Amino acid sequence: MKKDGFSGKLGFVLAAAGSAVGLGNIWRFPYLTAKYGGGIFLLTYVVLVLTFGYALLISENAIGRMTRRSPIGAFRKLCAGKHSFLGAVRWGGWINSIVPLIILPYYCVIGGWVTKYVAALLVNPVSAFHKDALATHAGKSMSASAAYFLNFISDPVGSTAFFLVFVIITALVIACGVEKGIERFNKIMMPLLILLCIGICVYCMFLPGAGAGFRYYLMPDVRKFSYMTVVAAMGQLFFSLSIAMGIMITYGAYMRRNEDLISGVNQVEIFDTAVAFLAGMMIIPAVVAFGGEKAAENAGVGLVFITMPQVFAGFAGGRIFGVMFFVLVLFAAATSAVSLMETNVQMVSQEMRISRFKAILCVLGEVIGIGVVTLMGYSLLSHVRPLGFIEKYRNFDILDTLDFLSNSVLMPVGAIFTTVLVVAVVGLEKFSHYIRSGRPWRREFLFQFCMCVVVIPCLLVVLLNATGVLK
Ligand code: PHE
Numbered sequence: 272m273k274k275d276g277f278s279g280k281l282g283f284v285l286a287a288a289g290s291a292v293g294l295g296n297i298w299r300f301p302y303l304t305a306k307y308g309g310g311i312f313l314l315t316y317v318v319l320v321l322t323f324g325y326a327l328l329i330s331e332n333a334i335g336r337m338t339r340r341s342p343i344g345a346f347r348k349l350c351a352g353k354h355s356f357l358g359a360v361r362w363g364g365w366i367n368s369i370v371p372l373i374i375l376p377y378y379c380v381i382g383g384w385v386t387k388y389v390a391a392l393l394v395n396p397v398s399a400f401h402k403d404a405l406a407t408h409a410g411k412s413m414s415a416s417a418a419y420f421l422n423f424i425s426d427p428v429g430s431t432a433f434f435l436v437f438v439i440i441t442a443l444v445i446a447c448g449v450e451k452g453i454e455r456f457n458k459i460m461m462p463l464l465i466l467l468c469i470g471i472c473v474y475c476m477f478l479p480g481a482g483a484g485f486r487y488y489l490m491p492d493v494r495k496f497s498y499m500t501v502v503a504a505m506g507q508l509f510f511s512l513s514i515a516m517g518i519m520i521t522y523g524a525y526m527r528r529n530e531d532l533i534s535g536v537n538q539v540e541i542f543d544t545a546v547a548f549l550a551g552m553m554i555i556p557a558v559v560a561f562g563g564e565k566a567a568e569n570a571g572v573g574l575v576f577i578t579m580p581q582v583f584a585g586f587a588g589g590r591i592f593g594v595m596f597f598v599l600v601l602f603a604a605a606t607s608a609v610s611l612m613e614t615n616v617q618m619v620s621q622e623m624r625i626s627r628f629k630a631i632l633c634v635l636g637e638v639i640g641i642g643v644v645t646l647m648g649y650s651l652l653s654h655v656r657p658l659g660f661i662e663k664y665r666n667f668d669i670l671d672t673l674d675f676l677s678n679s680v681l682m683p684v685g686a687i688f689t690t691v692l693v694v695a696v697v698g699l700e701k702f703s704h705y706i707r708s709g710r711p712w713r714r715e716f717l718f719q720f721c722m723c724v725v726v727i728p729c730l731l732v733v734l735l736n737a738t739g740v741l742k
Contacts, residue, residue, distance in 0.1 A: 335523020
């Protein structure tokens with residue numbers, strides 16, 4: 272990504288998809304889906320992506336392209352000359368910029384776990400993760416795969432080492448500015464990741480007991496629906512599409528004026544959702560096959576790390592596939608982390624008026640500081656529950672808390688600002704006209720309807736939920 276713009280629509284789509292497709296799709300989506308009832312979560316998620324997510328995704332890209340600024344500058348420019356309430360909307364740019372500072376540290380923590388698993392599958396025979404093998408963690412007997420994961424994250428030294436490896440890889444990419452290389456790399460790695468996921472899905476289809484898992488994943492059970500399904504799906508949507516954190520505004524700013532915004536955004540939306548869907552197809556049937564629906568409902572942040580090695584332990588040559596799988600996930604995570612860090616670095620260097628190099632050092636300091644504290648949440652600080660004073664969040668560890676604060680609090684607030692900016696400050700009609708730029712736009716009505724009627728009430732429910740008032 273260079274200041275003068277992407278090489279063309281393909282460049283934009285690849286960069287935006289590289290940012291969008293990451294741990295959100297492969298790590299976060301499957302465990303949330305498993306936890307919140309399978310099919311009903313999937314359905315809610317897809318409906319929200321097609322309406323709400325789409326409206327925000329296209330808005331952010333258009334704001335970027337319209338102003339050619341980073342989020343803070345974009346909000347400032349569009350609000351210039353407005354007074355009182357409308358003038359205050361300019362603060363939305365700040366909210367959008369702070370979110371990536373919260374996400375990046377814990378994103379790198381999970382990136383470190385992925386790095387560890389590449390190494391783990393390289394050096395351990397995959398049979399060590401067999402679903403029937405048992406081992407102990409903290410004196411309790413459990414599946415070997417779960418024990419391996421828990422023992423790893425609760426080891427402060429080992430987990431910090433892998434976290435640092437991941438952070439350094441990301442920082443090196445940023446420092447060298449090898450984005451052109453990433454674009455090219457993306458073209459090979461993304462399709463490979465998809466092919467591998469399809470292959471693993473087919474294998475999982477034939478696992479004994481997988482049928483029940485497919486049903487759990489694909490057949491919505493309305494009895495499992497609650498407003499929490501919507502809240503969780505909404506948080507996931509922000510995270511996965513990289514919206515409400517300034518990234519899409521920044522990317523829109525790099526798009527050429529005559530580029531077809533509508534189809535570019537469609538492609539990013541479809542691609543991101545397809546990868547998440549595939550990841551679910553691969554993991555959820557396997558969880559249910561190995562542990563039943565109960566195991567799915569109890570899923571947490573460790574799901575991918577516990578279940579996938581068990582899948583690989585089930586067939587000859589599984590180890591090679593396992594290593595390949597985690598390498599590709601590592602790659603997807605790194606491209607997303609690069610986009611997060613790049614936004615942070617730009618924001619810090621512009622707003623603090625310091626050189627890019629100094630800004631990289633500041634961001635690195637922040638990421639390592641908060642990241643290490645997050646990691647310690649599983650070892651030395653495992654008793655810390657930052658939101659313990661709210662009944663509902665009593666059990667949230669540090670990572671859960673950061674995830675919650677960004678996805679369920681700050682992103683909805685940022686998205687409310689974006690919506691007000693589009694509807695009231697710029698004007699919906701003018702904004703739609705700009706997006707259309709003379710092309711047919713099939714989802715225009717849907718867009719306008721969502722921006723006026725759907726988005727703000729949905730976001731308010733999410734925020735109300737976050738206060739802990741709703742049970
Ligand atoms: N969307 C990325 C993912 O799904 C995560 C991400 C969030 C990347 C925010 C950039 C910005 O993993």
